[in-house]
Amino acid sequence: MNRTELVAALSERAEVTRKDADAVLSALAQTIGDTVAKGDEKVTIPGFLTFERTHRAARTARNPQTGEPLEIAAGYSVKVSAGSKLKEAAKGK
Numbered sequence: 001m002n003r004t005e006l007v008a009a010l011s012e013r014a015e016v017t018r019k020d021a022d023a024v025l026s027a028l029a030q031t032i033g034d035t036v037a038k039g040d041e042k043v044t045i046p047g048f049l050t051f052e053r054t055h056r057a058a059r060t061a062r063n064p065q066t067g068e069p070l071e072i073a074a075g076y077s078v079k080v081s082a083g084s085k086l087k088e089a090a091k092g093k
Contacts, residue, residue, distance in 0.1 A: 047085035
């Protein structure tokens with residue numbers, strides 16, 4: 001399902017216009033992104049998803065073509081965890 005299909009499905013279920021559904025989806029994505037960027041708290045949609053920023057330590061990797069070591073700087077990543085309702089849906093229940 002791409003964004004257009006998601007907006008159409010949301011507008012149909014919520015009985016709102018596609019424009020309104022798209023605005024809500026954009027606002028949700030921006031709010032989650034802003035909160036995760038701060039890094040001081042995680043975003044939880046109960047039973048569905050949890051988003052949180054994690055710190056990745058500096059590490060040494062290898063170039064697969066030459067075998068030479070590369071230093072990868074420390075940085076941040078995003079951890080997304082599925083909630084119980086989403087896990088049940090994935091099982092087909």
